[in-house]
């Protein structure tokens with residue numbers, strides 16, 4: 204039988220099979236991933252094959268289908284180990300607010316770089332629309348223009364007042380979607396608005412605390428009544444920390460990458476090189492200054508965290 208892993212406790216996996224029934228499964232043998240060592244071989248979002256046991260309600264997973272992508276969390280102390288938080292994400296939503304609290308452009312850009320590196324399509328959703336003044340709405344238009352020009356879809360909602368929620372419900376239908384955002388941005392409110400019945404909580408993964416202790420938090424996969432799942436990872440405010448080589452960073456800024464093909468040197472860093480097409484595009488307002496500043500900031504710090 205085949206199915207989707209909707210819950211993982213480390214030793215048991217809840218698999219939603221193609222017959223729409225749920226089976227508690229264990230793993231046969233070892234599943235090793237090339238390149239990274241993981242504490243959990245299988246995560247929510249994985250598609251697996253399993254053999255049904257005689258009892259008709261439990262199973263043994265014997266095959267993991269190739270992942271189109273996955274997001275990981277590195278252990279802070281156990282340096283070589285990583286934990287797969289979720290696999291096969293169709294979309295990552297970054298929830299953004301322009302006031303109380305204001306999300307910085309740098310934060311947005313770091314999220315987008317990480318999403319690009321993980322190969323997860325990213326979308327920006329601006330929340331707390333009900334709080335926007337006239338000036339706020341103008342800033343919203345500026346923000347949207349920066350990101351829509353690059354190709355990132357932007358939406359605006361009020362989770363509290365229920366504005367534009369059906370648009371988001373439609374957007375996430377039949378997809379596995381990760382919702383991220385910094386504290387206070389309204390993630391819980393949005394999930395509640397989308398999914399009033401929180402009883403549908405369906406998954407979890409364990410996690411490390413900052414002190415390196417192995418604690419359990421809940422990265423949850425909520426099944427949507429209209430089809431699809433939301434992955435919520437409380438305590439993980441971004442997609443996770445990922446190591447990006449300096450030389451590769453521009454690959455994750457789509458507009459910089461596209462423009463860089465016209466740089467004079469093919470190893471151009473886009474910092475001060477003669478004939479740099481990226482610098483020229485920034486000067487001509489074809490690339491947003493804020494985006495270029497984020498590029499420089501990440502380049503110099505080599506850091507995708509806050």
Ligand SMILES: Nc1nc2c(ncn2[C@@H]2O[C@H](COP(=O)(O)OP(=O)(O)OP(=O)(O)O)[C@@H](O)[C@H]2O)c(=O)[nH]1
Nearest residue numbers: 330331332361362363364386387388389390391392
């Ligand atoms: N005015 C307004 N307030 C909102 C909206 N959405 C959420 N809030 C408020 O913002 C605060 C934070 O909302 P939460 O949903 O708890 O935010 P969160 O992102 O889940 O925050 P953490 O639990 O810290 O991760 C609460 O006081 C909400 O009532 C909105 O659309 N408009």
Ligand SMILES: [Zn+2]
Nearest residue numbers: 466471473479
């Ligand atoms: Zn260049």
